Amino acid sequence: MPYPSKLSSEQILDSAEVLLESQGPEALTMRSLAEALQVRPSSLYRHFQSRETLLRALGDRATLALHNELRQATQGQEARPALLCAVTTYLNYARTHPHLYALMLVENDDLTPQELAESPGKQLWNTFLELIGAVSGHPDDTDHTVAFWTFLHGFVSLERTGAFGKSGPRGGLTVGVEALIGYMENAAKQSVRQS
Missing domain, CATH: 1.10.357.10 (Tetracycline Repressor, domain 2)
Structure with missing residues (x-):
């Protein structure tokens, strides 16, 4: 199944970095990240299996x-x-x-x-x-x-x-x-x- 064209791993990482830098690690959740990107949390899991995987990236x-x-x-x-x-x-x-x-x-x-x-x-x-x-x-x-x-x-x-x-x-x-x-x-x- 192809990933949604409007969302890439780099876009996710860019938004995650902004959230992390501005609000700290506690504020960076898959749900808050999805809200910032205006997508469903399930869209993120197509690119990153978990929050830990995202943090490692x-x-x-x-x-x-x-x-x-x-x-x-x-x-x-x-x-x-x-x-x-x-x-x-x-x-x-x-x-x-x-x-x-x-x-x-x-x-x-x-x-x-x-x-x-x-x-x-x-x-x-x-x-x-x-x-x-x-x-x-x-x-x-x-x-x-x-x-x-x-x-x-x-x-x-x-x-x-x-x-x-x-x-x-x-x-x-x-x-x-x-x-x-x-x-x-x-x-x-x-x-x-x-x-």
Whole structure:
């Protein structure tokens, strides 16, 4: 059975994103989305099996958006400035789109190994791996990539919950980023000396 021509998956995702961004995750239900699109809820299920499937699709879309912003912002830059630019881009995305950012981190155990390798999350990971490998001198530098991403995500999470209090994080972000990058650069120098 063909899907109604007036409704596409992209239209559904566009409206879902608007609802999510403007009213938060609790407001995004299949019924509220159908009302916003002026269709019956059953029309949505032809494209997305459940609300969870829809949220995963929004998370993938957000991950791709952040991935593309990072690629564009860091293109053509030297290693250190590119990574610093990636930090700014990442934090701006997380601050500007907090609900979409939260969906990026939803676990999806249903992916096959092939789907996982081609997923938006893997693409985002590979971008960070590339940026960090350029600084540390190790193209497949999983350790530093995990440490760096953990720091960024932890910062975003603490900032979002207000854990820094009224004074804010002060220079903590810069101290942490500079310490991690400095450590990576030292690792690159040691690698050069040993070879």
